[in-house]
Amino acid sequence: SPFPRDAIPVLDQLSMTPCPFFLFSPFFLIFCKRNLSLFTGLWTSDPRLRDCMRHLRQAMRESAGTVMVDQKLFRKCVGANILLLTQAFRRKFIIPDFEVFASNMDQLYYSTQRQEGGHVADYIPQLAKFSPNLWGVSLCTVDGQRHSAGDTKVPFCLQSCVKPLEYAIAVHEIGTEHVHRYVGKEPSGLKFNQLSLNDEDKPHNPMVNAGAIVISSLLKPNSNKAERFDYVMEYLKKMAGTEYVGFSNATFQSEKETGDRNFAIGYYLKEKKCFPENADMIAALDFYFQLCSIEVTCESGCVMAATLANGGICPITGERVLSAEAVRNTLSLMHSCGMYDFSGQFAFHVGLPAKSGVSGAVLLVVPNIMGIMCWSPPLDRVGNSVRGIHFCQELVSLFNFHNYDNLRHFARKLDPRRLSLDDRNKSVVNLMFAAYSGDVSALRRFALSAVDMEEKDYDSRTGLHVASAEGHVEAVIFLTEMCKVNPHIKDR
Structure with missing residues (x-):
């Protein structure tokens, strides 16, 4: 079993089979906190588990550590989360062997930590105050599995990482056609803050400063400044689930005081009539500076990325935040334009949608699998970010996450979405031994761990064959009635 022996009573109850169930509430709470994340990737702070953890804490307080949990109380605690917990313990999430995957991610983190070079951005004074030794990586899968390493609770400004999020909100609210009346879709091949437009006198794409400034003018144009800011903040908070989203007023003021280049871009856009009619260019710039000054942590940023990976649905709340069309368009532009004038090389070597910012952030999306914030x-x-780029390259060197890694005859890499062959062989051996011993409790654990109870050995024998041959009636009943193992399978 992939779980501690002390957790077995919990899994037994989930099997819905008649069995005695007693468990000390203090132990179960400790088990949840220390092991749920390790084995499944679920955090006890997950909003989906809020009621479950609240009931457990209440039971612990009321029992004073002496009263055992019975079936009724257990069902009260986990009833609303039974499907989620069953999926978790049966390893039915997108990353089934999360403990191994997290270990691999930690190795990537520490190998990247040794990377040196680069300089902290100093043209915005507030950014220059950060230590060059800070380094954090957080991930969140589309099932809400979480893992973090390093300085993942330190707030930092999104800077240009807000551009794809701003664009996604605009497309979701006012539509693709309307947005692209004012902004193009092509990579520019130029620096992100270049005074340049395409042949139609539009900003090249929403991922450069000119494009993002124009997008800012499209969001709630008839509302006042406070309402517009709250409007975007509400979207970002929904994308981050319940995780941290804040605002750095010091960075905002610093951006305005040192934003001569962006003011030049703004006046150039105004001269070329790039803004909608009656748009206030100064207000659009002010709003753009505000959005760049929104703060996240790696832990909240990865949930935002996972919302994009999950088609616009926040994985830890289940709430749809963005339309599928908005997400598709956003990921397409992140893939082609998201990494400044390194976008082509990043698409070639990494092959994933990403967006970087001068704060040192890299928001990476592995579609249908996970979001990562470095x-x-x-x-x-x-x-x-020097370390961010290196981490992304090492990630796709180890795992088959590159967009074209799954082509036929391509070199094999690790696929964390699949259980290894070794795991399958071990499960067959353990299943056969449990059947040979008549150990119904072990058989129940295997069923809960998503083991195929009809797995065959080298003689094409199932656990039912072995249990029958050894005369273990209870095991035979469990396999046929509870696990629905086919009794007509023939061995060699």
Whole structure:
């Protein structure tokens, strides 16, 4: 079993089979906190588990550590989360062997930590205050599995990482056609803050400063400044689930005081009539500076990325935040334009949608699998995080996450979505031994761990064959009645 022996009573109850169930509430709470994350990737702070954890804490307080949990209380605690917990313990999430996957991610984190070079951005004074030694990585899968390593609770500003989020909100609210009347879709091949437009006198794409400033003018144009800011903040908070989203007023003021280049871009856009009619260019710039100054942590940023990976549905709340069309368009532009004038090389080597910011953040999306937020302030010559770029490259070197890794005859990499062959062989051996011994409790654990109870050995024998041959009536009844093992399978 992939779970501690002391957790077995919990799993027994989930099997819905008649069995005695007694468990000390203090132990179960400790088990949840220490092991739920390790084995399944679920955090006890997950909003989906809020009621479950509240009932457990209440039971613990009322029992004073002496009263055992009976079936009624257990069902009260987990009833609303039975499907989620069953999925977790049966390893039915997108990353089934999360403990191994998290270990691999930790190795990538520590190997990348040794990377040196780059310089912390100093043209915005508030960004220059961050230590170059800060380095954090957080991930969240589309099932809400979480893992973090390093400085993942330190707030930092999104900066340009807000651009795809702002664009997604605009497309979701006012539609693709309306947005792209004012902004193009092509990579520029130029620096992100270049005074340049395409052949139609539009900003090249929403991922450069000119495009993001124009997008800012499209969001709630008839509302006042406070309402517009609250409007976007509400979206970002929904994308982050219940995780931290804040605002750095110091960075905002610093952006305005040192934003001569962006003011130049704004006046150039106004001259070329790039803004909607009656739009206030200064107000659009002010709003853009505000959005760049929104703060997240790696832990909240990865949930935002996972919302994009999950088609616009926040994985830890289940709430649809963005339309599928908005997410598709956003990921397409992140893939082609998201990494400044390194976008082509990033698409070639990493093959995943991503967006970087001069704060040192890299928001990475592995579609249908997970979102990742990397953060390390030292930047390379084009403005991307040195450690962030290296981590992304190492990630796709180890796992088959590159967009074209699954082509036929391609070199094999690790696929964390599949259980290894070794795991299957071990499960067959353990299943056969449990059947040979007549150990119904062990058989029940295997069923809960998503083991195929009709797995065959080298003689094409199932556990039912073995239990029958050894005369273990209870095991035979369990396998046929509870697990629905086919009694007509023939061995060799």
